[in-house]
Amino acid sequence: MAGEGALSFSVASVVEDVLQQHGTRLRDLDLESRKAEEAATRRYEAAGWLRKMIGVVAAKDLPAEPSEEEFRLGLRSGIILCNVLNKVQSGAVPKVVESPCDAVPIPDGAALSAFQYFENVRNFLVAVQEMGFPTFEASDLEQGGKSARVVNCVLAIKSYSEWKQTGGNGVWKFGGNIKPTTTLGKSFVRKNSEPFSNSLSRTSSMNEKSLNSHSSDLESNKMSNSGSLGMLVRAVLLDKKPEEVTTVVESVLSKVMEEFEHRMANQYEQMKTTPRDMAASHGNKSMLKFSSVEKKAEDKHVKATKQEGSFHRNYIPDEELKNRILKQKTIFDQQHMDIQELKHTLHTTKAGMQFMQMKFHEEFNNLGMHVHGLAQAASGYHRVLEENRKLYNQVQDLKGSIRVYCRVRPFLSAKSNYLSSVDHVEEGIITINTPSKYGKGQRSFNFNKVFEPSATQGDVFSDMQPLIRSVLDGYNVCIFAYGQTGSGKTFTMSGPREITEKSQGVNYRALRDLFFLAEQRKDTLRYDVAVQMLEIYNEQVRDLLVTDGSNRRYPLAIFFIFLPHNL
Numbered sequence: 001m002a003g004e005g006a007l008s009f010s011v012a013s014v015v016e017d018v019l020q021q022h023g024t025r026l027r028d029l030d031l032e033s034r035k036a037e038e039a040a041t042r043r044y045e046a047a048g049w050l051r052k053m054i055g056v057v058a059a060k061d062l063p064a065e066p067s068e069e070e071f072r073l074g075l076r077s078g079i080i081l082c083n084v085l086n087k088v089q090s091g092a093v094p095k096v097v098e099s100p101c102d103a104v105p106i107p108d109g110a111a112l113s114a115f116q117y118f119e120n121v122r123n124f125l126v127a128v129q130e131m132g133f134p135t136f137e138a139s140d141l142e143q144g145g146k147s148a149r150v151v152n153c154v155l156a157i158k159s160y161s162e163w164k165q166t167g168g169n170g171v172w173k174f175g176g177n178i179k180p181t182t183t184l185g186k187s188f189v190r191k192n193s194e195p196f197s198n199s200l201s202r203t204s205s206m207n208e209k210s211l212n213s214h215s216s217d218l219e220s221n222k223m224s225n226s227g228s229l230g231m232l233v234r235a236v237l238l239d240k241k242p243e244e245v246t247t248v249v250e251s252v253l254s255k256v257m258e259e260f261e262h263r264m265a266n267q268y269e270q271m272k273t274t275p276r277d278m279a280a281s282h283g284n285k286s287m288l289k290f291s292s293v294e295k296k297a298e299d300k301h302v303k304a305t306k307q308e309g310s311f312h313r314n315y316i317p318d319e320e321l322k323n324r325i326l327k328q329k330t331i332f333d334q335q336h337m338d339i340q341e342l343k344h345t346l347h348t349t350k351a352g353m354q355f356m357q358m359k360f361h362e363e364f365n366n367l368g369m370h371v372h373g374l375a376q377a378a379s380g381y382h383r384v385l386e387e388n389r390k391l392y393n394q395v396q397d398l399k400g401s402i403r404v405y406c407r408v409r410p411f412l413s414a415k416s417n418y419l420s421s422v423d424h425v426e427e428g429i430i431t432i433n434t435p436s437k438y439g440k441g442q443r444s445f446n447f448n449k450v451f452e453p454s455a456t457q458g459d460v461f462s463d464m465q466p467l468i469r470s471v472l473d474g475y476n477v478c479i480f481a482y483g484q485t486g487s488g489k490t491f492t493m494s495g496p497r498e499i500t501e502k503s504q505g506v507n508y509r510a511l512r513d514l515f516f517l518a519e520q521r522k523d524t525l526r527y528d529v530a531v532q533m534l535e536i537y538n539e540q541v542r543d544l545l546v547t548d549g550s551n552r553r554y555p556l557a558i559f560f561i562f563l564p565h566n567l
Ligand SMILES: Nc1ncnc2c1ncn2[C@@H]1O[C@H](COP(=O)(O)OP(=O)(O)OP(=O)(O)O)[C@@H](O)[C@H]1O
Pocket: 408, 409, 410, 412, 483, 484, 485, 486, 487, 488, 489, 490, 491, 492, 496, 497
């Protein structure tokens, strides 16, 4: 269809232009003879088709190639026309009056009976008009020289019949008009259809030219153009010298090519415009139902066709248009499905988020309750701890604010054979053998605890250790050693000359415990540690940690010792 549309321009008019350029005798050409030839071709086609439709016998009055007069006489009874129309559209003419004396030919020029005239031809014309075909006047069959409109009407019926035989797909077109598939509306009737009448008077207006050149159907137009073109070419070449023929032919061909390209460009532009219009209407209202969009596109197309009467509009391929609409519908449906799927996903995600938010709040509340419980437990723990400390220190008090321990130093290696004055040790009581003038005597002394010579440094410190904790709880504690020279005071408090971890005395062990406990409690308590070291010797007190090098001694009279006591 597109190809036909592109090539459907009047080739004759193009040739005409070329001939005018070459100064030929175009104006002298016999236009009338050309018209007559064209009319004859169309008439033969109409007659041939009518004969074919009703059979040679029934069409005996209509020759295969009738003159204009033979054509008129063959059809004026209306019988052939009515029968053919009924074959094309069953029951189109309800009643057909056959000739009263069929065997007797009707004399030329003899008028038919009024009965036949009005019944057949009028019924035929009414039916034709109702079906939307180009019609003619009944008098056209009574007067000579008016058969062109009759021919046009017959060819229109022929075109419709062929369209129906091919399946009746899409819309039926004839002479630039669109005929609906179901009903044939009166709005498509054209009464003054002179085929190819203006093929040689080419105008600058594309629309006018289209209307003129397509007043008959496309096929007949092609044939007419072919015949006309042949005549033109022959006429031109007859009075041309042989050397001029090449130039003229070249000009004709180049002009035809130029016109062809021009028409192709126009056709292409229109094909681009139509989908763009549809796309615009689809794009702006993409969410509307497709049916309404389709209807709008159809309406727009029909309106444009009616208003503009553009030939090219009619040649927009219907199948291609349908395919495009179907394709766009498929894309639209797919996008609609995608949107639905996205909506579903969004809904699911939203529900998931809400569920997670609810869970989060639930767990956050649980955590808060748990933390609250822990805080209460911690508060209780601190109360219990405080109670524990009090009880602990009370135990230390009960053990005695002043405790006196006795440690018996073992014999030094050089005096290992000596006899010990200690008789025995029992439950904090040490019994000493004391010589007297009355014989050997014994004296016993009570202590909080008596450490025998076998007691280790660790054994001695184990009884001091609870007091170290009381220091960190705010109690004052004093631990000192008392005894004669060489009895082991330094050994007990510090250790031997070479100190190991095992031989460390009370001072090292007490300080280690103090720092260990301070480290344990660093999250809740902070301790400041200060050291002072004094020597009391020969009734003199000496500061052992002075850093200025002085060796000052203080009289013992001003020195007081405060014993550890519960504050
Ligand atoms: N429990 C003990 N086990 C083994 N050796 C000990 C013990 N106690 C003391 N000694 C040893 O006895 C010696 C004297 O001890 P130490 O120097 O401690 O006595 P001291 O009381 O400090 O004397 P001073 O008052 O003269 O300073 C040292 O050689 C020490 O190693």
